[in-house]
Amino acid sequence: MRSERRRFLLAAGALLAGTMLPAHALAQLELQQADTLRIAVYADFAPYSARGKGIDIAVGQALAERLGLRAEIVQFAADEDMNDDLRNMVWRGHYLGTRPADVMMHVPVDAQFAARNDKVRIIAPYHRETMALARDAARVPLPAGSAANAFEVFTREKIGAELDTHASDFLLNVLNGRLRDNVVHFRSVADAAAAMTRGEVSAVLAPRGQLEAALQERGRFELDTLAIPEMRVSAWALGMAVKADSRELAAALASTIAELQSSGELGRIFAAHGVTYQSP
Structure with a gap:
């Protein structure tokens, strides 16, 4: 085992040295x-x-x-x-x-x-990076189709977003602003995810990487990558x-x-x- 580890370290060192300018x-x-x-x-x-x-x-x-x-x-x-x-x-x-x-x-x-x-x-x-929706599956169905279908649930349910972000801008303006009263803003995606675990919001819209890190123990929560025609930028x-x-x-x-x-x-x-x- 020790000799195998030594060979690995020597090989790794040789690889690193080979890439240095x-x-x-x-x-x-x-x-x-x-x-x-x-x-x-x-x-x-x-x-x-x-x-x-x-x-x-x-x-x-x-x-x-x-x-x-x-x-x-x-x-x-x-x-x-x-x-x-x-x-x-x-x-x-x-x-x-x-x-x-x-x-x-x-x-x-x-x-x-x-x-x-x-x-x-x-x-x-x-x-x-892609935009994604973290959701409580018991309260929010799988998002599908246009925003009129996928986000209609948020005329009744609260959804979280980080303040002054692409997600926030989208939620405040989609469906002619009908979701505004149910959009809850947070200082960070992690804060929004924590609020979802407490049941204060039913979902969070944010970049997938930030949601994955904030919800490493997902439990009852689902994480869906979004492809909604009305979202100007969904991946970059x-x-x-x-x-x-x-x-x-x-x-x-x-x-x-x-x-x-x-x-x-x-x-x-x-x-x-x-x-x-x-x-x-």
């Missing part, structure tokens, strides 16, 4: 500090990044390790919208003095969004952003993400945080 290639990366990858992640955003742990933090650390760099994690509070976040954390820095990172995690990979943010380069999709790829002129860094990160995916390491990172990995 040589010194001359590292020198070409557009880094603020030669030996460090400065990684921006959202604060208080479980299971992706909260209190120094999470999927985006682990992926960032794996990227840095494979590139032979030290990972510096910078957690930041979301601004009014993601355009502001990209300005503050990637291409300019925050007016309060926070300098930008080399790379920002958890950025939607979308052509129109990228075109509106030409000072950054959006790259390396590493996960496909998550990637990362670097400055628009950071071509060498963008190429290195994209190549390394592909290696993490093909080796299965991305899947293991997501599984360790209670989330099902979905290839983008």
